[in-house]
Amino acid sequence: MKRVATGLLVLLAVIFLAAFALQERYPWLQYVRAAAEGGMVGALADWFAVTALFRHPLGLRIPHTAIIPRRKDQIGASLGQFVEQNFLDEDVVQAKIRTLGISRRAGSWLSRPESADRVAREGAAAIRGAMLVLNDEDVQDIIESMARRYLLDPPWGPPLGRLLKRVLDDGHHLKLVDLLVDRAAEWVLENEEVVIRMVSERSPTWVPQIMDSLVGQKVHLELYRFVMAVQDDPNHEVRRQLDRYLLSLTEDLQHDAEMIAKVEAIKHNALGDPEVRALAARTWETIKTALLDAVEDPDSELSRAFTSAVREFGSRLATDEQLSAKVDGWITEATGYLVRNYRSQIAGVITETVERWDAQETSRKIELQVGRDLQFIRINGTVVGSLAGLAIYAVASAVFG
Structure with missing residues (x-):
């Protein structure tokens, strides 16, 4: 699109030079020259305007050019504020959540055997990961401290x-x-x-x-x-x-x-102290062993019970209107709470992300997204300038010629 717009400018320049050179011999070429002259002015003006958005035209640091690279952070802040005020409104978000029927969709998905099996597998993987990450001594310390606080101290x-x-x-x-x-x-x-x-x-x-x-x-x-x-x-x-x-x-x-x-x-x-410590160690070891044995075996009683519970819960969500309405209410209230208390932080992700972008890279990305339409502005400016130049010259000739 840049080549098309620039090609029109070059074409009009050639036409202008030819018409300007031959207008004395062929007077009607004065109208062609006026049209070409107006088109070049329009093309150059719109080229300057479009280029000034993204860079300094011809590398000249003319004031109020390279607007996007220079004001990148302000644009990001304005965009974040716009999203916060117009999209992250509590009433708007809650109204959208109510129309989604999240609980019924989730219930229909969970009630399918393959979905319940997947949830069970993911849950087993999460438990295995947690068991690997947790430090046994730290967990024993927690169990011991809880036993002392709630069992021995009172x-x-x-x-x-x-x-x-x-x-x-x-x-x-x-x-x-x-x-x-x-x-x-x-x-x-x-x-x-x-x-x-x-x-x-x-x-x-x-x-x-x-x-x-x-x-x-x-x-x-x-x-x-x-x-x-x-x-x-x-x-x-x-x-x-x-x-x-x-x-x-x-x-x-x-x-x-x-x-x-x-x-x-x-x-x-x-x-006493040794007994409580030993009790905490035995308790954690028993829980850990039982959980790992259960999650490693998909046919274990715990795995089957968990899968069955997931499917049953999904079926209830999909068919029980009272339960689904209650769950949707919880989701709506939770979403409203998040938006009400954290919408500035959520919208701030946009501002912070834009701030981290390189100014030139940001300008290039935006130009790639909207540049095609901006080049049409140059083309339209060329056409409108040509028509305006022709009209002005024709009127002037009729009045003063």
């Missing part, structure tokens, strides 16, 4: 007391008491010889062995009757005494300083 007595009180109030301990009494009855019934032997071992040596056996049998029988009585009577004194003891224990755990201190001592003895 006192155990009051929460245990409140938990036990709730269990007692709801009667959940009664089944445990019944189980213990049942096991005690079974043990007494099946271990008569053990009871007799224990009685014999504790009786004086001068007592005849047969008396030890009779006494042992009597003790076993009474012990069995006692356990059976406790087992059969929900209101037995032993049960009531146990309830009273447990209720008293709940109060002591919550309010008695000595009992709270005992619980704390037991806690720290059982979970």
Whole structure:
């Protein structure tokens, strides 16, 4: 297009020279000369205007030329501001998001088996990558610190007391008491010889062995009757005494300083520094091994469950209007929040990108995009200049000739 526009200028220059040289012999060539003269003026003026956008014409640093290279950063800032004000408007973006039906499209995609398998594979790759990146000691430190902060540092007595009180109030301990009494009855019934032997071992040596056996049998029988009585009577004194003891224990755990201190001592003895560190290491190793084994095997229970969950969730998104509306609402609100709070930073990407560009390279890129139309301006200027020159000369000749 540059060659076409420049060729017209050269053509008009040749025509002008020929007409100028022969106009005395052929007067009608004065009109041709005037048209060619006007066309050259128009072509030169528009060539200067178009060239001044991108560079200094003929290398001359004329003021207000090479506009794009010189004002590149201001153009980028203006473009970023334009995008921010006209495109990154919260209402505009949210209205567009509402028309997209993102949740239904995502649901339809996720419900397809191949899509769910792909999500599962990508998730497995992400987990493997995370396991490789994470430092075991750092993770163990985090687990240990969390265990200390949420498990060891708070006192155990009051929460245990409140938990036990709730269990007692709801009667959940009664089944445990019944189980213990049942096991005690079974043990007494099946271990008569053990009871007799224990009685014999504790009786004086001068007592005849047969008396030890009779006494042992009597003790076993009474012990069995006692356990059976406790087992059969929900209101037995032993049960009531146990309830009273447990209720008293709940109060002591919550309010008695000595009992709270005992619980704390037991806690720290059982979970000292080495134990907590070892627990954190075992916990992380178990989690890491289980995750890696599961993601390495596409037929593992975890992989199948994850794939199935993805497909089920996708199906629900595609068919459940209430769920899809809720998800679309979340997406719309999240997008509005991002635009509302970060639109300047988002639009700033344009400004910062343009600032990083080389001025000459930027000018060249823009010229390649719009230069063809700009060359048409030169061509149009040549044609309009020719017509204007012809018209002006014709009018002048008619008036003054």
